[in-house]
Every structure is written in C-alpha cells, then in structure tokens.
Amino acid sequence: MDIKTFEDLITWALELHTNLSRCLSECSGKNQDERASALLSYLAEHESELARITAEFEKQADPKALKTRIYDYLDNEHKRIKAHQICDDHYAGLDFESIEREVFAFHDQLIDLYDSLAGKAEIPEAKELVESLKAMEEHEAMRLASQIGRMNDV
Template identity: 70%
Template sequence: MEIKTFEDLIDWARQLHHHLSKCLGECSGQNQDERARALLSYLADHEAELERITAEFEKQGDPKALKTRLYDYLNHKPIETHRTCDSHYADLDYQGIVTEIFDFHDQVIELYDTLAGKAEIPEARALLESLRDMEQHEAMRLARQIGRMEDI
C-alpha cells in the first residue's frame, strides 16, 4: 500500500490490525499448546477490536489532518510483521507469542511517536498523538490481561 497521507497511514494501520487478527485466529486452532491456543484466540479478538478503534480515527479524524501529505513515513523503517499468515504463530510457544505481539505494538507506537514529532501542522500532531496514546493504552491493557492469564 502506498502511504501518501495521514488517512492512508491510518488505513494501513487498520489493515495491519485486521491481518494480525485474522492470522492469530487461524493459528489458534493449530498450536499444540493449550495456553498458547487460548492466548492466540484472545489476541485475535483484541486485534479485531484495535482494527475497529483505528477505523474510528479514519471516520472521526480532522479532515485537514487526514488529507495532509505524509513525507517522513518513507524515512521510517517498515514495521515487521508476517504479511502472509504462514502458521508462524502456530509454531511459537506462549512466551514467543507474547514477545512478538509486544514487539509489533512497540513498533506501531514508535512509528506514531516519530511521526508526531515531525508533524508540521498541529492537527496532524494531535491525530498522531491520539493514535499513539490509544496504542499505548491498549498495549498496557493487553499486558494486564496476559499477566492475568499467566496467573492461571
């Protein structure tokens, strides 16, 4: 996907969450470990919710910010994720899944943070800061839920 505007960036992030949700859901039935299967299922639902929340930013974002051209994205290293679901998560253990999911979310947060620092108009900066804050909040919520799962 070619990212030219902030609206494109948000759509791309929404698609990333959708893809990850789908992949995690598919792998949940294939993993041999019961705890890992439960985690994958929970994470698939969580990513689907993040897809929905991110879509709301597209709908409710400031039109001035959404249509602003995005130049610095090309200078940022791409977010590493498995763009095709090749049963990668089905082969990981519980801790491996946790590590990869948090690494993915850290990359998204870093991208938003970097771009917010370079935003040229206040509306774009506010949009990116809101996206970053949402991702951080959801990552913290995810950490709490995973902590509870580990207690069981």
C-alpha cells in the first residue's frame, strides 16, 4: 500500500492487524501443539480487536491530521513490517515461544514506526494522532504480555 497521508497510515495499520488476525486464526486449527493453538486463537481475537480500535482512530481523528501528507518523512521502515498478508500456514508450524516472539516483534516495529513519525510530524494534530496510535499499541502490547504470561503459568 502506498502511504501518502496519516489516513493512509491508519488504513494500512488496520489492514496489517486484520490480515494478521485472519492468518493466526487459520493457523490455530492446524498447529499440533495444544498450547500454541490456544495462543494463536487468543492472538487472532486480540488482533481483530486491535483492527477495530485502529479503525476508531480514523473516525475520531482531526480531519486536518488525517489529510496531512506523510510520504515526505516516511522512510522504508513501513515496508519491512510484515504480518503474513498471504497466510502461508507459517504459524501452524511454530511453537508457543516462537509465535510469541514474532507477534511481539511485529508490534515493536509498529511502535517504532509511530515513534519515528511522531518525531517528524509537522503539525500538532498529526503529532497527537500518531502519539495516540503509539500509546494504544504500547498499551495493547503490555496487556498482551500480561495475558500470555498467564497462559505460560498454566
């Protein structure tokens, strides 16, 4: 996806979460490890919820921020973020810890991208929007870490 505005960025992030959710869900029934399968199911639901939350940003954001051009200071970082847009059963063959590592790496990359964009935003409305996206991702990553920690305790 060609990202030209903050509105495009939100759409792109929403699509990443949606695609990751679908792939995790498809792989949950194919993973032979019961713990890994349960983790995949939980993560699929969590990513679906993140897609819903991300969509809310587009509805509630300042129109001025949404239309702000982003391509001038968006580097190739976003092109490196991959969430298995074409589900190739990648997660079906991974163990619990590997799934956990990959999903957290995905979220860390999004957080880093948002952080980078916040530092480059030229208008306060755009800076506030991307900082809010970053805060949401950080909060959800912490919540996810807590839930996965509980799954590990079982």
